[in-house]
Amino acid sequence: MAEEKALTSRQDDFSAWYNEVVQRAELADYAPVRGCMVIRPWGYAIWENMQRALDDMFKATGHQNAYFPLLIPLSFIEREKEHIKGFAPEVAVVTHAGGKELEEPLVIRPTSETIIYSMFSKWVQSYRDLPLLINQWANVIRWELRTRLFLRTSEFLWQEGHTAHATEAEAEEETLLILGLYRSFMEDWMAMPPLTGRKTDSERFAGALRTYACEALMQDNRALQAGTSHNLGQNFARQFDLRFQTETGMEEYAWNTSWGVSTRLVGGLVMTHGDDAGLVLPPRLAPIQVVIVPIYRTDDERGRVLQKADEVEALLRQSNIRAKVDARDNLKPGSKYYEWERKGVPARIEIGPRDVDRGQAMVVLRTVTGTDLPRKEALPEHGLAETLRARLDAYQAALLAAARERREAHSYRGIRSYGEFRELMEGAGGFVYAGWCGSAACEDRVKDETRATIRVLPSPEFASAEAPAHCLVCGAKSVSEAVWARAY
Amino acid sequence: MAEEKALTSRQDDFSAWYNEVVQRAELADYAPVRGCMVIRPWGYAIWENMQRALDDMFKATGHQNAYFPLLIPLSFIEREKEHIKGFAPEVAVVTHAGGKELEEPLVIRPTSETIIYSMFSKWVQSYRDLPLLINQWANVIRWELRTRLFLRTSEFLWQEGHTAHATEAEAEEETLLILGLYRSFMEDWMAMPPLTGRKTDSERFAGALRTYACEALMQDNRALQAGTSHNLGQNFARQFDLRFQTETGMEEYAWNTSWGVSTRLVGGLVMTHGDDAGLVLPPRLAPIQVVIVPIYRTDDERGRVLQKADEVEALLRQSNIRAKVDARDNLKPGSKYYEWERKGVPARIEIGPRDVDRGQAMVVLRTVTGTDLPRKEALPEHGLAETLRARLDAYQAALLAAARERREAHSYRGIRSYGEFRELMEGAGGFVYAGWCGSAACEDRVKDETRATIRVLPSPEFASAEAPAHCLVCGAKSVSEAVWARAY
Numbered sequence: 017m018a019e020e021k022a023l024t025s026r027q028d029d030f031s032a033w034y035n036e037v038v039q040r041a042e043l044a045d046y047a048p049v050r051g052c053m054v055i056r057p058w059g060y061a062i063w064e065n066m067q068r069a070l071d072d073m074f075k076a077t078g079h080q081n082a083y084f085p086l087l088i089p090l091s092f093i094e095r096e097k098e099h100i101k102g103f104a105p106e107v108a109v110v111t112h113a114g115g116k117e118l119e120e121p122l123v124i125r126p127t128s129e130t131i132i133y134s135m136f137s138k139w140v141q142s143y144r145d146l147p148l149l150i151n152q153w154a155n156v157i158r159w160e161l162r163t164r165l166f167l168r169t170s171e172f173l174w175q176e177g178h179t180a181h182a183t184e185a186e187a188e189e190e191t192l193l194i195l196g197l198y199r200s201f202m203e204d205w206m207a208m209p210p211l212t213g214r215k216t217d218s219e220r221f222a223g224a225l226r227t228y229a230c231e232a233l234m235q236d237n238r239a240l241q242a243g244t245s246h247n248l249g250q251n252f253a254r255q256f257d258l259r260f261q262t263e264t265g266m267e268e269y270a271w272n273t274s275w276g277v278s279t280r281l282v283g284g285l286v287m288t289h290g291d292d293a294g295l296v297l298p299p300r301l302a303p304i305q306v307v308i309v310p311i312y313r314t315d316d317e318r319g320r321v322l323q324k325a326d327e328v329e330a331l332l333r334q335s336n337i338r339a340k341v342d343a344r345d346n347l348k349p350g351s352k353y354y355e356w357e358r359k360g361v362p363a364r365i366e367i368g369p370r371d372v373d374r375g376q377a378m379v380v381l382r383t384v385t386g387t388d389l390p391r392k393e394a395l396p397e398h399g400l401a402e403t404l405r406a407r408l409d410a411y412q413a414a415l416l417a418a419a420r421e422r423r424e425a426h427s428y429r430g431i432r433s434y435g436e437f438r439e440l441m442e443g444a445g446g447f448v449y450a451g452w453c454g455s456a457a458c459e460d461r462v463k464d465e466t467r468a469t470i471r472v473l474p475s476p477e478f479a480s481a482e483a484p485a486h487c488l489v490c491g492a493k494s495v496s497e498a499v500w501a502r503a504y
Numbered sequence: 505m506a507e508e509k510a511l512t513s514r515q516d517d518f519s520a521w522y523n524e525v526v527q528r529a530e531l532a533d534y535a536p537v538r539g540c541m542v543i544r545p546w547g548y549a550i551w552e553n554m555q556r557a558l559d560d561m562f563k564a565t566g567h568q569n570a571y572f573p574l575l576i577p578l579s580f581i582e583r584e585k586e587h588i589k590g591f592a593p594e595v596a597v598v599t600h601a602g603g604k605e606l607e608e609p610l611v612i613r614p615t616s617e618t619i620i621y622s623m624f625s626k627w628v629q630s631y632r633d634l635p636l637l638i639n640q641w642a643n644v645i646r647w648e649l650r651t652r653l654f655l656r657t658s659e660f661l662w663q664e665g666h667t668a669h670a671t672e673a674e675a676e677e678e679t680l681l682i683l684g685l686y687r688s689f690m691e692d693w694m695a696m697p698p699l700t701g702r703k704t705d706s707e708r709f710a711g712a713l714r715t716y717a718c719e720a721l722m723q724d725n726r727a728l729q730a731g732t733s734h735n736l737g738q739n740f741a742r743q744f745d746l747r748f749q750t751e752t753g754m755e756e757y758a759w760n761t762s763w764g765v766s767t768r769l770v771g772g773l774v775m776t777h778g779d780d781a782g783l784v785l786p787p788r789l790a791p792i793q794v795v796i797v798p799i800y801r802t803d804d805e806r807g808r809v810l811q812k813a814d815e816v817e818a819l820l821r822q823s824n825i826r827a828k829v830d831a832r833d834n835l836k837p838g839s840k841y842y843e844w845e846r847k848g849v850p851a852r853i854e855i856g857p858r859d860v861d862r863g864q865a866m867v868v869l870r871t872v873t874g875t876d877l878p879r880k881e882a883l884p885e886h887g888l889a890e891t892l893r894a895r896l897d898a899y900q901a902a903l904l905a906a907a908r909e910r911r912e913a914h915s916y917r918g919i920r921s922y923g924e925f926r927e928l929m930e931g932a933g934g935f936v937y938a939g940w941c942g943s944a945a946c947e948d949r950v951k952d953e954t955r956a957t958i959r960v961l962p963s964p965e966f967a968s969a970e971a972p973a974h975c976l977v978c979g980a981k982s983v984s985e986a987v988w989a990r991a992y
Contacts, residue, residue: 045623045626045627047572047573047619047623048577048580048619048622049573049575049576049577049610049619052573052574052575053573054570054571054572054573054623055570055571056570057568057569057570057638060568060569060570060571061568061569063571064569080545080548080549081545081548081549081552082542082543082544082545082548083542083543083548083551083661084535084542085535085537085540085541085542085659086540086574086612086643086645086659087537087540087596087645087659088537089536089537092536104603105602105603106602107601107602108575108598108600108601108602108610109598109599109600109601110596110597110598110599110612111597111598111599111600112596112597112599112609113595113596113597113645113647113658114593114594114595114596114647114648114649115592115593121600122537122596124574124598124612131535131536131537134536135533135535135542138533139533144834150545154643155574155642155643157574157575157601159601159602161602170601171573171574171575173571346632
């Protein structure tokens with residue numbers, strides 16, 4: 017194989033770098049259908065690890081998985097007025113099936129509130145049937161004009177939670193529970209610490225009372241909406257007749273929530289940690305945590321080294337480290353290093369004849385930028401699994417610390433002049449915390465002039481110590497602190 | 505809640521019994537879209553257990569998961585002539601998306617050979633890229649006229665494996681490897697022992713060279729096609745230009761296989777083990793293996809009994825037994841027994857004040873028909889997890905043995921008269937092993953007259969000791985033994 021071309025650097029063209037990493041790390045590929053992608057095994061294995069972690073968290077908090085139909089009658093989608101307004105421009109419509117034109121067109125789900133709450137209304141009779149806590153893992157279609165692999169594709173994979181509660185307070189509690197769960201997942205597993213908060217009305221989910229979101233800051237200092245949790249109030253319950261008998265015998269509409277994260281997270285992972293050599297994966301999500309590369313010249317060396325490599329692999333796997341020997345004969349060790357670095361594997365072990373003799377393994381970490389971890393060290397075989405486990409844990413923690421530091425370094429509080437804000441948005445970018453008068457007019461002006469939007473009204477834990485007094489844009493009295501950024 | 509109506513008995517109306525079990529065990533419900541179903545949490549949890557087991561088996565044999573688009577350009581589906589003939593009547597077609605009519609209609613995948621091999625052709629260059637062993641978990645749509653929950657629905661969930669190989673022999677080996685893997689899964693996990701073999705040309709997958717299948721016999725003695733594995737030859741490779749350079753530098757088309765099992769398996773599980781009280785689940789797939797029902801009258805008793813129930817739950821979970829306390833206050837123990845029996849939970853533990861005093865638990869198995877297991881026994885708390893594990897293992901084995909015995913009791917070898925065969929097919933049903941001349945005319949005649957079809961030409965391990973000499977239908981020389989049955 018010819019010498020591989022280096023990736024475009026992030027500095028030169030972040031967007032080109034992103035597309036190259038996604039394709040050359042074999043995360044995904046363009047499909048022959050406009051706006052759709054193929055998730056390749058390496059990308060899908062990362063998604064599976066995300067799914068497993070999230071699914072465990074959902075189940076630990078009492079949620080159950082189910083599956084609802086892909087196709088939704090058009091009349092269902094149209095029932096909630098805001099909902100249809102929000103989704104109408106994006107739906108894909110099935111008009112023919114089984115060789116005939118359908119009497120009523122069917123929409124491929126862009127999200128499943130309508131079909132799910134129509135079923136809930138069959139299943140819920142009494143307060144005893146509540147809360148009903150359901151999640152589904154599914155594909156959805158939203159016909160997007162401009163698409164990017166993982167970040168915005170016409171079809172994507174996601175989970176969508178849908179719950180029904182007896183009281184407004186319980187629904188709000190659930191909405192915030194999930195917001196916190198998403199934040200924990202993004203921090204603890206993805207090492208991608210998001211900012212959380214509430215969306216303004218103009219960015220609210222179509223049909224929701226309140227939308228909360230996790231917003232992560234990418235390396236180009238643009239925000240990525242990485243997960244949303246909606247308090248739907250009784251909007252859908254009213255349209256789908258989702259009523260229950262209360263403890264005191266009254267009839268009432270249930271209170272709903274819905275929430276989701278998608279394969280977009282894989283894109284977030286790339287843009288949070290990747291470097292000019294390719295992908296950088298947090299160990300907890302890496303399909304392979306340690307790749308073992310045997311180094312040999314002669315057949316005799318090959319036998320000894322491969323045997324040792326297999327032993328080390330077995331040893332590490334026993335300690336639940338996802339290890340893999342790369343025994344391919346047609347590639348030189350250097351090419352293997354290059355490939356696994358591009359694919360973001362956190363650590364590699366090089367084993368040559370001398371290492372076998374000495375009972376050691378040469379361990380090289382994918383990146384040590386901003387950490388005090390050694391890039392390369394010879395570790396004794398004895399206790400290797402324990403030492404590696406400690407290195408991987410430290411590596412995971414270092415990625416999180418670095419991402420958090422970067423986010424904070426590009427979060428600006430106390431900016432009071434709109435001019436200064438514009439300069440920031442047109443320059444380095446980042447999160448700007450500032451006052452907001454509550455008007456959509458000011459949001460619109462900022463969007464028109466700077467392409468920045470209010471990402472969230474920050475949750476208490478992100479709010480500035482001193483609440484801003486005046487709107488960044490118009491100078492009127494501020495009703496809430498807001499965080500602005502350009503976003504994906 | 506009013507007294508529940510008993511289920512229709514299998515004897516009275518097997519089909520009605522099936523529909524009632526599926527709905528009243530809360531496995532699935534009808535969706536408001538024609539022919540589609542909602543898989544409810546209890547049904548989905550069974551499917552998840554199936555997925556996990558199969559997925560582990562696929563990965564252990566070197567397969568990787570990926571994800572390909574839901575929508576396929578119509579022109580792709582049309583490229584393989586037999587393929588489009590087979591699927592054209594069943595496809596759902598998207599004609600509009602994003603508010604516009606599409607230039608080319610898109611088909612919702614009824615299966616993904618075409619889109620997947622078009623991608624393979626981008627990824628495969630050399631023999632070094634082979635074998636390529638891919639699986640995807642996905643939803644598909646086939647617009648069926650007559651639908652049954654799980655057994656035949658317009659949308660279903662499945663896995664579809666797609667592989668590419670350098671030689672015809674390797675492709676055949678893969679096809680048979682998967683056939684064996686499916687058989688093991690059905691036996692070891694589902695306790696549903698299938699017959700395996702090759703399909704005749706008239707039942708072959710549209711576009712395949714050879715189709716192999718697992719056929720299980722349901723309690724009404726009709727066959728259920730439960731999994732298929734296809735050797736596709738080079739048919740799709742030719743249409744999608746899937747070529748590779750051989751070791752000797754030649755260009756050659758790759759050899760493909762595809763194979764799948766679906767949520768239909770859940771229906772097979774119901775019809776293999778269920779009885780007139782509802783579902784019967786093999787422990788290895790049961791979402792809950794042991795339900796613990798506390799029995800008490802006074803508040804004091806309630807406290808003691810619930811505490812013990814929680815202890816037992818924790819104890820069992822530590823031993824990886826899926827246990828759950830049913831602590832609902834609004835139901836009497838009897839109603840709980842009834843509900844969990846209907847849902848097929850293999851064992852329940854009743855704990856009352858006297859059991860707490862005696863340090864014991866009353867264990868009741870869901871069914872002991874055809875086994876020498878005790879239906880009800882008081883087991884000492886000491887060693888409870890170990891004893892229960894042994895009971896569950898024996899229960900799993902007993903279900904398999906019973907299903908195998910039933911299959912063999914309704915498998916007929918040595919039937920030589922067509923009249924006798926017709927009587928069987930119109931009466932008790934079952935698998936009839938007999939000679940076949942190889943002509944489609946004889947297949948057609950049997951189908952017209954008895955609604956039975958050749959399920960498979962049996963694999964060597966199922967072939968009769970003495971090969972039949974004459975065709976069951978026309979009396980000409982037999983070219984192969986065949987197994988006939990009426991099927992779902």
